[in-house]
Every structure is written in structure tokens, then in C-alpha cells.
Amino acid sequence: MMHLKSTLLFFMLFPAVTVLSSHSSLAADNTVAKITSMDGTVHLNRASRENRIAIGFRLMAGDILETGADGSLGLVFDDDTRLSMGPDSRLEIEAFVFNPDESEFSFIVRLFKGTAVYVSGLIAKMSAKATKFITPTASIGIRGTRFAVHVEEIKS
Amino acid sequence: MDALFHRKRPQRVAVHFVHRKAQAWLIFCTFFAAIFFVGCSPTKSVVVLLPDAEGRVGDLRVCSSKGEIALDKAYQSVAFDPQSKSGPSAFSMEKWEVVNRFGDALAAEPEMPSRIDFFTLYYQTDSVELTSDSSRSMDAVIASLKKADVLGLYVVGHADRLGSKRYNRKLSQKRAVAMKNMLVAGGIRSDRIRVSFLGETDPQIETDDEVEESLNRRVRIVVKRQIETSD
Secondary structure, three states: OHHHHHHHHHHHHHHHHHHHHHHHHHHHHOEEEEEEEEEOOEEEEEOOEEEOOOOOOEEEOOOEEEEOOOOEEEEEEOOOOEEEEOOOOEEEEEEEEEEHHHOEEEEEEEEEEEEEEEEOOHHHHHOHHHEEEEOOOOEEEEOOOEEEEEEEEOOO | OHHHHHHHOOHHHHHHHHHHHHHHHHHHHHHHHHHHHHHHOOEEEEEEEEOOOOOOOOOEEEEEOOEEEEEOOOOEEEEEOOOOOOOOOEEEOOHHHHHHHHHHHHHOOOOOOEEEEEEEEEEOOOOOOEOHHHHHHHHHHHHHHOOOOEEEEEEEEOOOOOOOHHHHHHHHHHHHHHHHHHHHHOOOOHHHEEEEEOOOOOOOOOOOOOOOOHHHOEEEEEEEEEOOOOO
């Protein structure tokens, strides 16, 4: 009985352990950007959960960043693309692929509200087609180099 | 989505699912409408092109359902307002308004110890031979790439749309490799150069298929350089 129990336990835990370990190794490889500055209230929404972040924290594709009324944030992607956010802003890193040896490039960022400043990195210079900055009403194709975007609510 | 549903379910049980499917659709549509509503809650987007740290100005192509605008001058801007009846048009934003709108985001901009610049060299039709103009500029390009401030060197090959996609992919690869070989022959270390190729998919000038375009027959060399610190 004891033996059966431990075997059962093993089989129940085994997939959990493999899932966990593969997940954490994925997390280590899948990061694409680093937070370089933070001020006031800043939230990271990753997989629908709130997460603690600080300067130096590494971000992944799919991460959603939110700043409060007193918040601002700066980040640098692995291809040297720079992005900063002003207060009351919400932004998603939708895709980031920088893989020159396989000729694979993708940079898609979506600003839902607030303000952001973008300075292009290697991806925009190597593949303009792969680079997109999206807002609720516009899509920005980027050849270079630096621009600011404001998504503001229309007061009626 | 619908097609997937059909493929996964055997045809003979489909009748039983009609009601449930309708329900699922209702939930799905409500969910989608909710997302749509959140995504399209009335907002207006304002885009401003800014000069970079060296004072250079790039260019943007801003698209919306109401049209497309190209920006290529410093502080040139465009607003996309879904409630406005006229299409978008470019205007110049005053600097005080830039500071007003973007002051906090500008203050949070990361400072970088590096910058990126590039060279574009053009090729003869269906060939890995440079045009005579580009060929003449190679000495200057190589000299610039030999400077000590180079941190990374990327070569990207392209082709125009004359010929098949597959053929042009191969051609763009040959151009990129030929360029790498020229740089190595010029004295640049081979292991510092990374080669990519994009075929006809990322043109400098948009054209229809099977159109020759000399500006699309190119290799771009992208260089990451260290910024000299003044102290």
C-alpha cells in the first residue's frame, strides 16, 4: 500500500516537476528586455498575475506594463531598442524576435493608453517590415528612429 | 475558428451540438464585443517624429482605417481621431506641447552607451556584383567599419521582386555572403560579422511583383557603435 502510494505520488509529481523546470528554463531564455528606470507606481501583468519588478528586471514577450498617475518606466530591449512610458499608461510587448543567424526579426509593441517614447534598435534598421508600434487607432511602421506616441481618451 | 470546430467533430454528432454551439457562439461574440469595446473605447492617437540624440530624423509610416501618413521631418505629427470626419493630416507640433504631453516619458528615456548606424550598398540585376557607385564607396565603408568603436556588425541581404520568392531569397543570401567576403578581404574579422537575408520581403521601395527596382537590390550593413564619452 505504502509502495503504491509513493509510486502514485511520484507519477503525480513527476509531470509537475518537469513542467516547472521546463517553464523556468524557458523564462530564463525568453526574456527580451530590461527595465532601466522606474518611478512611482508601476505594475507588470504577466500571465494575468501581478508581479514585483525593479530596475534590472527582465521582461518577456506577452508582458503588459502599467504605470499609475505618478508612474514612469524606461526599458532597453536586447536589440538596443529603447522604450519609455509616462504616467497612466498601458503597454504590451506583443512580440520580440532578434535572431540574425536565422534571419528572424519581429518587434511588436502595443500602447493601449498613455504616452511612450521609442528609439529604434537593430531590428528596425535590419527589417523595417518586422517592426510595428500599434495603438487602438493607428499602426506605425518604423524605419527610424525616434518618436513619441500619445493615446488619449476623448473627452465628450 | 468555425472551420476548426467542424474538422474536430464527426459530422453525425453535429446535430446535438447545434444548440450548444449557438450558445458557445453567443458567449464567444459577447466576449469579443467586450474586447472590441475595451480596445476601441474612444481614444485618439497622436504620433510625433523626434530627432534622435545626434539630431538625426528618421521616417515613419502611420496607418489607420482612415488612411496613411508618412512623417519625415522633426516634430512632424499626426493625430488619429475616430470621431473626426476628415482623414488624418500631418502638422508640426510645437516644442512646448511635446514637453507638455511627453515630459515624463522623455525623462524616463534610457541612456545608451551605444548608437546604431548603417550603410546601404546596391547591386546589379540578378547579380552579386555591386553597382559601380556602390563599388567605389566600399573603401570608405570598410575604413569606417575598422574603427575601434564598432561593437557589432550585421549584414542583411535583399533582392527586388523580379523572379520567384524562393529564388530571391537565395539571391539575397548570396549578396549578403558576398558582402561578408568583401569585408573579410578588407581586413575585418569574419567572426565579428553576422549575416541575415530577407529575399524580396522587406523592400526599400514597395513595388508590385515581377518589378525591377534598383533600390531594392541591396545589402545593408548595420553597425552598433560605442558612443565616446566626453570625460
